[in-house]
Amino acid sequence: MTKARDLANFVSGTNSAIGTTQIDDDAVTNAKIANESITINGSAVNLGGSVTVGETKPTISSISPTVIENTQTSVTIAGTNFVSVPTVEAIGSTGAIVRADEVSFTSSTSIVAKFTLPIDGTYFVRVENNDGNAVRSSSALLTVSDAPAWTTSAGSLGSNAAGSSVSYTVAATNATSFAVQSGSLPGGVSLNTSTGAITGTESGATSETTYSFTIRATDAEGQTADRAFSITITVSINNSGQFN
Incomplete structure (x- = not known):
């Protein structure tokens, strides 16, 4: 999740040295105030602004297979920043959400979700890490259809x-x-x-x-x-x- 704090809430005055300041439990080192701004890890931030710390959202690049039948099927999801073990959902065109029966964490770039989707149609895929960061595919990547x-x-x-x-x-x-x-x-x-x-x-x-x-x-x-x-x-x- 995004962690930010209005710097004006904890910094007052100018030309005051700060060694190490903790913002929402995330360490910010080497911060110095100069001319109503501070430098955090080499980046200048104006007082009264906000700092975003530690946000790493997952991404989805592809899935395989892209077409499955109504019986339980394993789908491999490729992407980045997956954290063990994420929640995976299929979202139908009507908005119906079906959570994967089981999710296996392979690596930060690959997970396997087992889906049982009884209704034919196309589905978006959504992955949510256990820290709350989530992503939904930009298009309906998964098609459910009975084979001939x-x-x-x-x-x-x-x-x-x-x-x-x-x-x-x-x-x-x-x-x-x-x-x-x-x-x-x-x-x-x-x-x-x-x-x-x-x-x-x-x-x-x-x-x-x-x-x-x-x-x-x-x-x-x-x-x-x-x-x-x-x-x-x-x-x-x-x-x-x-x-x-």
């Missing part, structure tokens, strides 16, 4: 005859885009990255083949969820369709 959740079961999407039309759709809640993360789709078949539709006319298979692939769903905050699928292409003896 697949609603399409993993595994085989189905079988199609060689040369036939293929049409499937994969879906995940909160997903804004889809991408083939690994593996490959049948020839002539592609994934719509916006809708999750897998469509096309198969081409290229000369024998029964199972195509295995993993699709990644991504949400607006960049959170991802992967799921493995497969499509089997069957080939008849004359290579013109399904053999029965």
